[in-house]
Amino acid sequence: MSHVEDTSIPHVDSEGNDEEQVDFSQQSKTMAPSVEARQRRRIAQLEEKLLTLESTRTVKERQANYYMAQGRAIRRVVALFDNVEDLVTENDRRYDDSDGDQENTLDQDRLQIGYHALTSTLPWFHKEGSEMEYDDYAQLLKILRQGADSARGDDTSKLKALVSDWVNREFKPDPPVDSDDKHSRGFTNYACGMLLCPAELDWKDPVVRAGIRDRSEGYIVTDLSFPAYLYEGYTANPDDLEEGLFKSKILLQSYKAVFTSPSSAKHVEGDGDGADIIENNRRARRSSSGLKVKKHVAHIIKMTKVTPRSIAYIVCQVRFALSSITSWRSVDGDFDYVQFWRTIVDFFEKPPGRGARLRADKLLEWWTRKVFGRSHRDDISNTVKANMSVNALTRQRAQRDDADLDSP
Structure with missing residues (x-):
């Protein structure tokens, strides 16, 4: 019959009496699964971070595609040769000169009208551009220019x-x-x-x-x-x-x-x-x-x-x-x-x-x-509207009423 070594260590109280023995070999066996659990949790955390990074990258790519598509309108309806930066700079200059002390040149007026055309075509640009950090704003302008x-x-x-x-x-x-x-x-x-x-x-x-x-x-x-x-x-x-x-x-x-x-x-x-x-x-x-x-x-x-x-x-x-x-x-x-x-x-x-x-x-x-x-x-002139049948009939009826009142 084989001999199995007893690895348990007796626990002695303060008076020297034996108490319940503690088996450390059993403790070591119960610790192993917790290490595996920690590894699984670590893997899950890394996977979650990876998903977050991928999600962030997807959002940025989607945003860049949106800006690129929006930028395609700029050359067509805003400015064929002027940069968006020039339009923004002119608008900022006029805002700083709110008292109107400086006279504007024809080129400056053209840039300002271009800025209004820009914000009309891209209604989100003024607000989003104003709230962005410099690096994000520079990237936005770059993408818009590429689209344009x-x-x-x-x-x-x-x-x-x-x-x-x-x-x-x-x-x-x-x-x-x-x-x-x-x-x-x-x-x-x-x-x-x-x-x-x-x-x-x-x-x-x-x-x-x-x-x-x-x-x-x-x-x-x-x-x-x-x-x-x-x-x-x-x-x-x-x-x-x-x-x-x-x-x-x-x-x-x-x-x-x-x-x-x-x-x-x-x-x-x-x-x-x-x-x-x-x-x-x-x-x-x-x-x-x-x-x-x-x-x-x-x-x-x-x-x-x-x-x-x-x-x-x-x-x-x-x-x-x-x-x-x-x-x-x-x-x-x-x-x-x-x-x-x-x-x-x-x-x-x-x-x-x-x-x-x-x-x-x-x-x-x-x-x-x-x-x-x-x-x-809304583009129809008042003269044209006055000659349309609804308005013309209103005048005719009023004229007849006046004629009836004036008749003996």
Whole structure:
């Protein structure tokens, strides 16, 4: 029979009497599971921390994607060349100069209007930007800028192909404009050259064409000239250069291709022909029936009216699409895109007088009707409202009552 050593140690009380023995071997056996439990708890804690880190990273990625998407509107409707930082700085400067002691320049006014356009397009920006730490704010601006520039690049690529197709369809140049080759455009191409030709010159004149191509004195093309592609019928009236300005078909097509959809750019003929209303109703029916309808740019940024800066953006994009330069830049030879964009913006935002303001507002209403296919009730003038049948009947009834009272 084997001998098992007794590992228990007798416990002796203060008087030397044996008491109940304590078995330490049993204690060691009961301690082992607690170590395993602690290890399991530690693993659970690490897994929880990992989940927290992953969750935080997911939230940050989702937030960055949101900012990126929001930033895509900036070049299109806020400022094509100005940075968000410049807009914020100008707004801060005006806030500090609350007494209005300093006179503002045209450039400063343009920046301030741009800041209002920014906060109107991104309503959350002012509050969130003001509450952020500097590093988070700098990261926000970086992401917004990336979104803005990526959208501009996408629009440039889209219009590169579309504009060549529209030019070929309408003017049938021989050889046709290559949708991929930018070198075949510009003033070397007859159709593109005609559209890029300054309004004050006649492209049909061989002397003019040669002078522009050779960049001769008197024929240098700069941002100080309105190109023919801006005009209705692509022809300007030298005695009234405002007539038909910003009403060209290719400009309207390009605007709709960017802000609504390329398919909507097919419907630009006629003035208020209802084509857009019919299409909008079709989209609404498809949406209400449960079918997914892809949201266009204007819908995403909740844009319901055409704005001066969105027109200026498209004007610059169309010129680039017609030109022979292969990469986006602010200066093309003698033509400064920055100054050109500012000229278009100032045409609408800084008219020289009341009459010019009324004409600019009327032109914007025309654009809104053409792009969105509807007028807005609040935009109807009091004169027009007074001639509508409800108001007209009210006057007629009052006049009859007065006539009855005056009759013997």
